[in-house]
Structures are given as C-alpha cells and as structure tokens.
Amino acid sequence: MSDVDAVVIGAGHNGLVTAAYLARAGLSTLLVEARDRVGGTAASETFAGATVNICNCDHLTFRTTPVMEELGLADHGLEYLDVDPAQHNMTWDSAGDGVGWTSYHDLEETLEEIAAVAPGDVDGYRRYAQTAMPAVRMIFEAAAEPPSITGLTRLALRRRLAGTSALLRWSRRSAAEVLRDYFDSELIRGPGAMTGPMVWGISPEFGGSGLGALTHAMRHVATVGRPIGGSGQVPETLLAAFTAAGGVLRAGTKVMEICCAGDAVSGVRLDDGSFVSTATVVSACNPHDTFLSWLRNPPPVARDLIRRWSEIPHADGYESKLDVVLTEAPRLKDQDRALGSTTCIAPDLASIDRGWNLMQRGQVLDRPGLLVNVPTLLDPTMAPPGLHVLSLEALYTPFGLEGGWPGSSEPRRWLEAFADLCEPGLLDSIVDWRAMTPDRYESEFHLPAGHATSFAGGPLAAFRNPNPELTAYETDLGGLYLTGAATFPGAGVWGASGRNCATVVLSNQP
Known part of the structure; x- marks a missing residue:
C-alpha cells in the first residue's frame, strides 16, 4: 500500500496545474516544494510596501488553455x-527621438501604427x-493536448493545413532570416527578435530559431x-483549487532522492529523512536535477535516459529584473503613452547577435x-496610494558576469x-529598488x-525529438513523469504542460 497515489515535485505553476488535476481526479496527491511558498518565478511578493512580480506580469498564453x-x-x-x-x-x-509603434490585438490598428513610423x-x-x-493558432491548439x-x-487536416507550411519552413530557418524576409525597418525587426529568440536566450541568427519570429503575431x-x-x-488560486480537491502541500521541503523498485519508481526520500511511497512521481523541476541528482541507483531501463541527459549541457541564466518602487510613474520623453502596457526597447538585429556573443564572455551590451x-497604472491594487511599481527586465545578462554580480554596477547602469x-x-x-539577477534566481x-x-x-518536435520525454511527459522509468518549462x-x-502531463498520468492509471 502506497502512502499516496502521486507525488509532484515542484510547485511552480505547471507543477500546481498537474497536482490540481490529479487531486481533482481523485488521486491522493502530495505536492513537495523546496521554497516556503508556491509559484516559483510565476509568483509575486511584497517589496518596499508594494507587490512585485518575480518575472514579467504579461500573460499571453495561459487563457488560451x-x-x-x-x-x-x-x-x-x-x-x-x-x-x-x-x-x-x-x-x-x-527611443531617444520618442519614435515607436504600438501593437494592438487588432491587426488593422497595428498597421496604422506601423504606417506612421515605417x-x-x-x-x-x-x-x-x-x-x-x-501558425500561431495551430501552436495554441496543438498545446491543448500531448x-x-x-x-x-x-x-x-482539421485546419486544412493552415499554418502547417509556415511551421515547417520557419522551424528550419533563423528568426533573423524570417524577419528580414518581411521587414526592412529595425523598428519592426528588433522588437520581433527581442521578444522571441532574445527572450529564449539565443541569437536570432541561429538556425532553427525561426519560430521565434512568431511573437508579433501572437x-x-x-x-x-x-x-x-x-x-x-x-x-495562489491553483493552490486553492489543489487543496480544495484534497491535495496536500509540503512547502519548505526538498526531495533528496527518487527511489526505484525494479523498473519503476517506488517513492521519494525527503530532506527530513522521511520516505513517501508512491507509484507515480511527477517532476516539475529541471530535468538535469531529476535524472542526474535525484534518481539514484536507477535500474538498467533508465541507462539511456541518464546517458543522454549527462551529455546535454545545462544553459546558464541570462535574464535579470529590476523592481523599483517610486512616488511618481515615469514617462518616456516625447510620448503621449503611459507605461501601463509593456514597452520593448530593443537593440537592432546585429546588436542582439553581438550581445549573445558578449554574453558568452560574461559581458553585457x-x-x-x-x-x-x-x-500599478493598470492595477492600483499592487501598491498603496501614492506609490507605483516600475518593472524593468534586462537581456542578455549572463550568470557568469565578468567580475560577478555582487557589487556590480550593471543593474544601476540599466536603470540610469x-x-x-x-x-x-x-x-x-525612487523609494527603493532591487535587482533580481541570475545568481539570485539560482540561490x-x-x-x-x-x-x-x-x-x-514547437509541436513539430513530436516528429523528431531526440529527448521524447519532453513531449511525451513520461520516461523510460515506470511511473516517472516530467512537466514544466522544459517540456512542451x-x-x-x-x-x-501541466495539464498535458496530468492527462498522460491519468491515462496510465489502472
């Protein structure tokens, strides 16, 4: 008899989604989270009397599910x-001349903006x-199931191949090539590359990055x-749904080992020395940790899995975020628009590529x-009266910064x-400000x-994925599943990802 039907490791939003669906389906589910609160980098927290988001606050895809x-x-x-x-x-x-264009949900409004500047x-x-x-509609629809x-x-076939050709062609090309095919102005190219490949931490000149050019259309x-x-x-509301369905959260608890019996998982050992037996373990964490650190004494069936992941290099972090609490909302020079919507201030394509190369040497553009x-301009509930929150994300900012992050003048330089x-x-x-740099995301x-x-x-990886557990959510080891940002x-x-993983787990229940 197992202690629980399922253990989910990691209470980021995908781990929470998976856990909530499993509990809602009647599985006794334990959610284990190393931090003392849920949400990971999708969370918010209090800073200088205001509410700040760990990462940027724009959600584009959550409500497409x-x-x-x-x-x-x-x-x-x-x-x-x-x-x-x-x-x-x-x-x-x-930006120095106050020249820019606004992207609206409505295409025609956006074209009017572009007509004025390019x-x-x-x-x-x-x-x-x-x-x-x-192509974007196809990706959104494909994401609704494994x-x-x-x-x-x-x-x-159902969509009469609409979008399929673009997915095939663009996935083989670089995002820079795609953007150059359609646009002459860096006013269009730069933000397109920045919100795609640059946000992914890669150069837009990389072959195979072409789907990154979809972000304007999204x-x-x-x-x-x-x-x-x-x-x-x-x-927070996912946690409420999980606990309302009978799920149990153990926060401030680390998983030390995923244990095996035969060719399947048998449970997890926690940092207090306790063992929780289960036939289903879902990791919503980094696959390198899952396979190379926690999976100890694995059976032969997992050898290929472990070999593959031991040969896959783990990328370094490259994003930083400043949270600034102020008494006045800033305004760009010569701009009628307030900063309620996100403003993208992008390098040009050549500079983004150069920035990626600088990042490899620990330097920042x-x-x-x-x-x-x-x-706070759109949501005043995030700060008390008289205060505003400025959110500023910076790319590329290497984990291995030359000279190290503690004491670095870099964050202040971006703010200035x-x-x-x-x-x-x-x-x-400014009342107070902080810099969330890659070293802090690690610690x-x-x-x-x-x-x-x-x-x-993208969805086409189901056809040619060397690491099938990233699109199938299940592994060669019986009862071990993956979800989270590393998976489709x-x-x-x-x-x-969390919903799809839960679908696979539930389909395999006896």
Whole structure:
C-alpha cells in the first residue's frame, strides 16, 4: 500500500496545474516544494510596501488553455485585466527621438501604427500576419493536448493545413532570416527578435530559431492579460483549487532522492529523512536535477535516459529584473503613452547577435534589451496610494558576469539608461529598488545557474525529438513523469504542460 497515489515535485505553476488535476481526479496527491511558498518565478511578493512580480506580469498564453475554467480558478479569486494595446515597441536608436509603434490585438490598428513610423513595412507586416497568425493558432491548439504524430496530423487536416507550411519552413530557418524576409525597418525587426529568440536566450541568427519570429503575431491571436493583484494570483488560486480537491502541500521541503523498485519508481526520500511511497512521481523541476541528482541507483531501463541527459549541457541564466518602487510613474520623453502596457526597447538585429556573443564572455551590451512597464497604472491594487511599481527586465545578462554580480554596477547602469529616456525626475522619485539577477534566481529559486530549462521546439518536435520525454511527459522509468518549462509547449505562464502531463498520468492509471 502506497502512502499516496502521486507525488509532484515542484510547485511552480505547471507543477500546481498537474497536482490540481490529479487531486481533482481523485488521486491522493502530495505536492513537495523546496521554497516556503508556491509559484516559483510565476509568483509575486511584497517589496518596499508594494507587490512585485518575480518575472514579467504579461500573460499571453495561459487563457488560451481551458485550465482556468476546468479548475474553477475564478471561484478561488482569479480575475484578469485585458491589456490592449498589447505592447509598445521601440529601438534604442529610435527611443531617444520618442519614435515607436504600438501593437494592438487588432491587426488593422497595428498597421496604422506601423504606417506612421515605417510605411514601407506595412505591406510586409500584413503578409507576415497572414502567414504567421494561422501558425500561431495551430501552436495554441496543438498545446491543448500531448503532441503526437497522429494528433498533429489530424490537427493539420482539421485546419486544412493552415499554418502547417509556415511551421515547417520557419522551424528550419533563423528568426533573423524570417524577419528580414518581411521587414526592412529595425523598428519592426528588433522588437520581433527581442521578444522571441532574445527572450529564449539565443541569437536570432541561429538556425532553427525561426519560430521565434512568431511573437508579433501572437498578440493578434491571443489577448495579453494580467491577473489583478499580480502574477502570483495564478499559483495562489491553483493552490486553492489543489487543496480544495484534497491535495496536500509540503512547502519548505526538498526531495533528496527518487527511489526505484525494479523498473519503476517506488517513492521519494525527503530532506527530513522521511520516505513517501508512491507509484507515480511527477517532476516539475529541471530535468538535469531529476535524472542526474535525484534518481539514484536507477535500474538498467533508465541507462539511456541518464546517458543522454549527462551529455546535454545545462544553459546558464541570462535574464535579470529590476523592481523599483517610486512616488511618481515615469514617462518616456516625447510620448503621449503611459507605461501601463509593456514597452520593448530593443537593440537592432546585429546588436542582439553581438550581445549573445558578449554574453558568452560574461559581458553585457551597452544598450541591453529592456522590457519595461508600470503595472500599478493598470492595477492600483499592487501598491498603496501614492506609490507605483516600475518593472524593468534586462537581456542578455549572463550568470557568469565578468567580475560577478555582487557589487556590480550593471543593474544601476540599466536603470540610469532607462531614466535617460524618461522625463526628468525618475531617479529622484525612487523609494527603493532591487535587482533580481541570475545568481539570485539560482540561490533563491533553486534554478541551476539561474536558468529554468525551457522547451522551444514547437509541436513539430513530436516528429523528431531526440529527448521524447519532453513531449511525451513520461520516461523510460515506470511511473516517472516530467512537466514544466522544459517540456512542451515551453516557457512563460502557459500551464499547458501541466495539464498535458496530468492527462498522460491519468491515462496510465489502472
């Protein structure tokens, strides 16, 4: 007799989604989380009297899934604000002159914006949207179930192959090549590359990065949203749904070992020395930790799995985020638009590629990629009256920074560079600020080298994936499953990975 039917390791949002579905299906489920609270980098926390998000607050894909409705998250208090305009786009070269364009959910409104700053790219953007939007719809629909050759073939036929050609062609190319095919202006190219490959931590010149060029189109297919009260409302309401279904959380507890009996898992050993027996273990954590650190004395059936992952290098972190609490909301110079929606301040394509190479040497671009917003302008609940929160994400910022992060002047430099683009007074209005750099993501969020391994292969990886556990969610070891950012469909607050993993686990129950 097992202690529980299932153990889920890691209470990030995907681990929470999987655990909630398993508990809702009647499985006795234990959720184990190393931190003292749930949510991982999808969480929010209090800083300087305000609510700040660990990562950026824009959710583009979560509401394309049925997770919110199926788990009744609205009943537990989850409520979204629609964000439209979706994003404002600038380059460093244009920002000083106050020149940029706004992306709306509506394509025609977006084309009007582009016509004002890059009229030669209006036709190209329309062609781009006609090609990319069906591909995005196909990805969203494919993410609703574990990808398989049969399922994807049926989906393509059901959609009359709409989007299939673009997925095939773009997946073989670089994002830079795709963007150059459609756009002449760096005002369009730069933000397109920054919100795709740069956010993924790769150069847009890399072959096979072409699906990263879809990000402009994603905002025309899905609506950007923000949970009222901060991004952390998603994991908090998922936890409420999990416990309401009878699930049990053990926070502040680390898994030390995934134990085996024969060719299957038998349970987990925790850092207090206790053993929890179970026939089902789901890891919502880094696969390298799962297979190479926790899986001890594995049976022969797992040898190929362990060999493969021992040969896969773990990438270093490359994102940082500044949380700044101020008495006044900053405004960009010569701009009528407030910073409620996210503003992308992008390097050009050549600089992004150069920035990736600098990152390999532990250096940061003079003008890094910035994603900036003031969430309190749209959601005043995130700060007391008289205060605002500035969120500033910077890319690429290497884990192995030359000279190390403690005491580095880099974070302050990004803040001052942004302040130079704003009306006077930003620095004087600061109450307090902090820098979440890759070393802190490692020490405080248990992300090795400050990086959460993210899957970026797209649905077609089901056809040619050398690591099938990333799209199938189950492993060669009986009862051991994967979910999280490392598995399909990948990073961001999406939740599809957690739901798909639960589907596979439940389909295998006796």
